[in-house]
Ligand SMILES: Nc1ncnc2c1ncn2[C@@H]1O[C@H](COP(=O)(O)OP(=O)(O)O)[C@@H](O)[C@H]1O
């Protein structure tokens with residue numbers, strides 16, 4: 001296999017990165033492309049050493065909450081055709097799970113997460129950097145629904161965390177990182193024009209790689 005094409009998708013929490021990634025992957029798979037999806041969230045640091053009750057105090061919207069060194073090693077390994085032990089994260093207990101998953105590279109790798117475009121040391125591995133740009137009030141509404149339905153959170157805790165860290169850290173780290181994007185996708189997960197355009201670009205890149213050996 002040739003070196004994979006790596007696409008990084010960033011943007012605010014609730015902007016629709018995961019849904020956009022899902023839709024793009026489905027569209028590529030319809031064209032018989034093999035896609036590996038990685039989530040930056042799986043690289044949140046382990047908090048096993050912190051009491052469960054205290055884990056809610058962590059600032060999960062700061063780059064230091066992630067183990068980006070491990071992510072860098074994993075991207076390196078995947079580009080060198082080595083498998084990785086992909087970590088797994090639990091939002092309810094706010095820590096890494098014991099289990100990891102052996103993962104091999106595929107010709108297209110999509111990685112999505114809030115801090116990816118703040119990590120300049122990763123940029124050498126990103127062939128294309130995308131920022132999903134959705135108004136913050138829409139992100140908050142989506143996050144409220146998702147986190148209470150899927151991530152075991154109460155409305156009150158989502159609202160408090162939003163004021164304390166999510167919103168200020170968005171302005172400090174995530175929004176400025178938009179300047180590093182090659183492409184800005186408005187609205188989020190269901191922007192099918194952006195899905196089609198990016199899908200066509202990736203197919204074209206793949207064909208070019210194959211034809212040039
Ligand atoms: N364009 C959209 N229209 C309606 N709901 C959306 C849209 N994009 C995302 N969502 C929903 O909003 C929530 C957050 O989206 P998600 O993709 O998980 O965001 P992110 O990965 O950026 O945090 C999910 O429940 C998702 O289904």
Ligand SMILES: O=c1ccn([C@@H]2O[C@H](COP(=O)(O)O)[C@@H](O)[C@H]2O)c(=O)[nH]1
Pocket residue numbers: 012013014017018041044060061090091092093094095113114166
């Ligand atoms: O234990 C945790 C870990 C993360 N979060 C929040 O998750 C989002 C990032 O994930 P998205 O899928 O992009 O929404 C981040 O804003 C953290 O605040 C958490 O609440 N608890």
